[in-house]
Amino acid sequence: MRKDLVFGMAGSGGDGIVSAGESLLNAAAAEGYHGMMTKSFGSQIRGGESSCRVRISTEHLLNPGGDLDVAVALNWEDFLKFGAELPVSGSTVVIYEAATKVEPDRIPLMGVTPLQVIPVPISEMAKATAGTERAKNTVVLGLIAGWFGIGREAVLKGFRKKLAKKGEDVLAANERAFYEGIKFAEAHPLNTPMTIALSDGAVSGKLMTDGNDMCAAAAIFSGCQFFSGYPITPSTEIMQFFTEHVWKYGGAVLQAEDEIAGIGAAIGASFAGKKSMTATSGPGLSLKTEMMGLASIAELPLVIVDVQRGGPSTGMPTKPEQSDLFAAAFSGHGDVVRPILAPTCVADTFRVTVEAFNLAEEFQTPVLILSDQEISQRKETLDPIDTSQFKIVDRIRPSEADLQNYNRFKITESGISPISHPGMLGGTYLASGIEHNENGSPTASGEVHQRMNEKRIRKFDPLQNRRDLFHTVGNPDAPLALVAWGSIAGVCQEAVTIAREEGLNVKMLVPYLVYPVAEGVYREFFASVQRGLVVEQSHLGQFYRVLRMYVDLPKGVESMARSGANPFRPSEIVVVLHRLLAELQRSQAGNLQPQE
Amino acid sequence: MRKDLVFGMAGSGGDGIVSAGESLLNAAAAEGYHGMMTKSFGSQIRGGESSCRVRISTEHLLNPGGDLDVAVALNWEDFLKFGAELPVSGSTVVIYEAATKVEPDRIPLMGVTPLQVIPVPISEMAKATAGTERAKNTVVLGLIAGWFGIGREAVLKGFRKKLAKKGEDVLAANERAFYEGIKFAEAHPLNTPMTIALSDGAVSGKLMTDGNDMCAAAAIFSGCQFFSGYPITPSTEIMQFFTEHVWKYGGAVLQAEDEIAGIGAAIGASFAGKKSMTATSGPGLSLKTEMMGLASIAELPLVIVDVQRGGPSTGMPTKPEQSDLFAAAFSGHGDVVRPILAPTCVADTFRVTVEAFNLAEEFQTPVLILSDQEISQRKETLDPIDTSQFKIVDRIRPSEADLQNYNRFKITESGISPISHPGMLGGTYLASGIEHNENGSPTASGEVHQRMNEKRIRKFDPLQNRRDLFHTVGNPDAPLALVAWGSIAGVCQEAVTIAREEGLNVKMLVPYLVYPVAEGVYREFFASVQRGLVVEQSHLGQFYRVLRMYVDLPKGVESMARSGANPFRPSEIVVVLHRLLAELQRSQAGNLQPQE
């Protein structure tokens, strides 16, 4: 019995492979399992290749898994297009469409000998039972139920809900196709049975959603009443959620004419006193650069979501990457600090989004949430979240006394100045992107400029102590360490678990606050570290470089970085950890310092 | 006899103080001196305060000088608005308008006792001799000629040229005012005479210009045939130069509707096979962010000038700062490397601009020139430049063989692929911002993405060895060091000269190639260094941080950073160098390691 199974399936657009994945995930969730699903498509809008990965587990999941346990190929051409996204290994069971006429010992997976390879006449079975090839995905669900024991009941229940409107005939046809799959599986048992342990999870109250919907819901929970943005993959669903729900809370949403107007209207709403948000992906973030600077110098709260995809430029719109960190931290002329938060999964997207609004309000600043294509579009089952645990922060308003002789940009001890908004009697002021005096009037004085820069940057000092925005795993004294942020952190966390099971003394640091760099947190974390890795999905190793700017990393800490759409797998990381340990032992044996 | 004199003058807009400065500079140049002039204005277009600083020397000048030797205040209110830009010290002679009715021992310069303070009835003298207050600036020139021995002949000669069209009367009136100034000076000799040594400079063939004109001229020299941009202070003069001259060389210029279109048209011209350029300042750079990424992934040569001013946002449009480095290096989503070059003065703007075009063509990449408000608008006298010494690089075009089966983005050993352009038979391809295969067709493959990122970044490796893009001063073994880029490098160079005269063993590194960081160059430079400073005009110490990303700085190297419009003075830097030396000696005495 296994704790965990990873399915990967691919076919052409019309094959309904994604909808099969969704049925499987729903069924697993209904049976009390934890589940996670990612989708991946070719560039075509319709009819191109499409794939999904569904991971099902008896325990909380941190990432969509590495090598597949089960691969389903409705045709090989499309399957192969996903390359490293659907990795088959020696322990994978490969199920494929027999009509592809490929011999089981000739499947086009160079250099890999899967655990078992099973051709199945899927379309034939679909036609025979349901009268249409379109039921292929249902046959696949039957095969999975039969071989791996997931969803026997729940898939059918799901069909009943989903197909209710389509009438009894359709439902019956699908049931027949599903049973045909089960029958085939039962008739051809696996060489090595692969069933998953019974779930111990609660069946009711579980949530299921993806990162984009979670982000939007968290924003509304935080009191966000205004969203404006421009559609861009893979962030558009955030705006879509708002267009459905925000009106209910007295809010409004504007689909702007471009990203500049998108952030512009959000800045306007913030100036008018409302919590507001914009969301985009790489190209849009680049376009918002000038306006982000305006929000910083005008000291206006604002949350900006960047759902990272492959860059630069239009790049790889449907693939995840972590290469927008430089842009998030440093885009824009002049001296600016902009806090950046990053979720590592769908579940913590809630917490991170609420925190982003809190920081924006507290520090009167734009705050960036760096999500990525994977988190934003992957579906996860999650345990219920007790929202009453979350504190909601509002910007500090001027007191009666402040309004006597109101200075909007008063240089206070904290660097934060009480902020008024239109409609507030006595609070009128001039907001501007021009350097200004405490009262808001424009200045060309170098001294004032210096004082104002100092104020605007000093105000972030308290972030240095926000240890609650970091998560650590493992033994605090470990000499081996990993640091990772965003979606890859979930992969690393699994690698740490494996490595620790294999006896390595390794620990891990996950920053939710990615920038500014909380120097003390890293200094403490690295105190015991002699060898380590900063793991990320960006060719330049952007996070590693950003850390170096502020922290003297121990000499043995390396960058492990690769472009997006080629996710690191836990096993790869574990291999490197072993290498590092060996080096460390060698150097200790020879009493050498780590080499530069 | 002095080698050097620094004049600072301020008045209100109508006082003609800047035109007096220009006459002084021209006169000094005509007499064979080296000269440099910077101007500074309030925010008003007309009628606000205005000032200039003229430095005259028998030697080549590196910066506009620190404390004033001579301060001229036509009124105190305006003079004081310039604060640290016109610093008066104990060795300054202060000349001011007697009509201000301020007693010489009551001039509003708190805590400073100038060397000498001289009220002069300037406007009275102007009216008496020229019949109009408008001749005040001419009286000032007379005073300067009388007291400091500059321009007695040449100022008058300049008048004759300049006022030729205005007729004999005007000329005569100005001559009278000028002599009146001289007379006054002769009648009231200085307590401590302050005359400048005779120049030994060549009188003819000298150039005089500012950084913007120099940049544009160098671009045309480099073969640039297309400029498009959008006006913005302090870069607009580059476009203005093009609109006057580029047509003569078969080129064209487009004043675009915004900065995005500005860089867009320049990218288009480059795609069409022409060398092209755009220029802007901070806010415009921010707007160009998305398009810069396009040029990088489409591998198109392009030179982008950013004349830095105070930021963020609209900030301080008429003041210099070095705070666009982060933006220049890191603006834009995705993994990108963009070379950045920076001139340190008007003279080397030529060399840097030519180099920028060469790098752009060689590496098929956007290259940024980071100038700043000071360099761009300050006038310098310069020795003639032998343009035949400069090599001009053109992009590598596909050979006949390449065109047989042309792959525009072929992965070559160098990472550089021969580039065709519309009109070239056999060279057609699809350029795009989407990730692409070697032949240019779009791809969603993670592996291709990784290979292409690798190619696009690897191609810059040769820059690591461009030692010719660095300048060093001082003893290579010195334990004390300075690093500085851009206009502040000239200030630091003077500080080094002073420090060395005072016996400090200090050296200095000036990078013209600011990014990517040529790690080896710094490693070598820092090998001997135990204490040092990275000096720059940005609140965050951006260059110091960028260096840290790639270089393990010796522990004793500190950041010395301050917002723009408050230029460091050589003396300030020398003070810190003494402090560092003392620390070093103490630590050596106690045999301590430098403290972290």
Added chain:
Amino acid sequence: MSETATPAMPFLPKDYKSDLKPIWCPGCGDFSVVQAIYRALASIGRAPHETAFISGIGCSSRIPGYTTAYGFNTVHGRSLPIAQGIKLANPDLLVLAAGGDGDGFSIGGGHVPHLVRRNMDITYIVMDNQIYGLTKGQLSPTSPKGRISCTSKYGSLEEPVNPLQYVLGYGANFVAQGSPADLAGMTAIIEEAIRFPGFAFVNLQSPCVTYGEECQQIKGLKAIMEPLASIGHDPSDRMKAMEIAQYYGQKLHTGVLYRNPNPPPTYESMVKQRQEELSKGAMPKEQILDLFIKR
């Protein structure tokens, strides 16, 4: 602007004037524009703190700082998106946007049609001096063809933008033109524009005394001025307005070119209606995650 929010207490023009001293060149047309705005606001009578005045960057864009309204001197060309966010966040505010010809029709030109078609109750005033003032005299989008300037040393090669024709083409419901050459008329136009329930556009030919040409100064403008009232123009005739707009640059037609006699509902009124309908019975935001419960 909702009429109900108007207080009974009267305001004087000086109540809208701030302490900040304008740094415009002596004689700049924008001095008259800000005077006209003080007067128009006073006669409308909304309190300064209930007014938001948004601009871009340019000489003209300094104008909000010279009023006692909540001002926002944003970045070049972006006053309109920001103004829209303000209006949607708080529809009760009186929202004014203003700026130069470059700000509005060059860098900001892409935003104009979208505000027009959204029809929010925002008044947009362009101080059209046909030059870039703040950056010292470059070609502006409304500079006439052939104009010599520091970026067109041998004359401009482009047809100018026609702000009136553009905005009419976008389907605006209120389009007017004025000039400091007629201060009283300009004041009346601004007031009418603000009172108009929906988006209103006002083009003001405001001379730049420093970089403008002779013919663009007050005297020159007076010479080509033709009040629309004097030629009996019917401001409800859109096609006629389009025809008149073609004379932009040759004549200075002052007054209301087009005013839709049946103004459509504003965007914010539709938003309000939607909010009212949908908020009924909505789950409290503390329970929004219940949307994700798998049942």
Added chain:
Amino acid sequence: MSETATPAMPFLPKDYKSDLKPIWCPGCGDFSVVQAIYRALASIGRAPHETAFISGIGCSSRIPGYTTAYGFNTVHGRSLPIAQGIKLANPDLLVLAAGGDGDGFSIGGGHVPHLVRRNMDITYIVMDNQIYGLTKGQLSPTSPKGRISCTSKYGSLEEPVNPLQYVLGYGANFVAQGSPADLAGMTAIIEEAIRFPGFAFVNLQSPCVTYGEECQQIKGLKAIMEPLASIGHDPSDRMKAMEIAQYYGQKLHTGVLYRNPNPPPTYESMVKQRQEELSKGAMPKEQILDLFIKR
């Protein structure tokens, strides 16, 4: 396009078709558009390598890749500035720009008027499907008011953009409309637009079969199609064209709405003249620093 550069050697439509397989949805209107472009280019006869085809981002913007011209699939909304740089750098090229309604009139809308007023000889083709195809069905600027989409769950609150009216308002000298609902007509229009000496705008109602509404499909379009020839429209009548343009969204008027019978000189021809005049006797660029010599 300079006529002199046209070679005698004839090209066939297939010579303009690249090996790249379109990834449009089966039935997408853009398939017909690219066919029409192959044919129009063949009948004009300029070699593919002397043609530059620029687009932004969107389903429609993939079109340059399906031709054998030099293609540039730029970024969203920016085809026009890039096309202008290409044209100015090499006026001998035949320059085409194309993209979607969102690309051209939402994010790229600010660039259109400036190309129009510069009047470079560039043909701009918009595949107007009144939806965002590539990003899967959001509201586009030409979506009708009330349209329900994934970003307007309760219906759009905005008036749509009217591309024909806008571009006419900008003073374009050639404005036409076509549709895959009439392939032959569309081909003729595109050819005529390319041949027109100056900027030419072609709006194509090209159905999105995946996210478009019923009435926007070929059948629906045919039902509202009204060829301009059939109503005897005189394409030299600009005011009449403006009136017809008002029916955008209700009727599908195909053909040339406006063609200036006396097209003004192009920008690039004026540039050429200037280059010729000023290059005479200019100092060689190697001596350009002599400008700075103090004498």
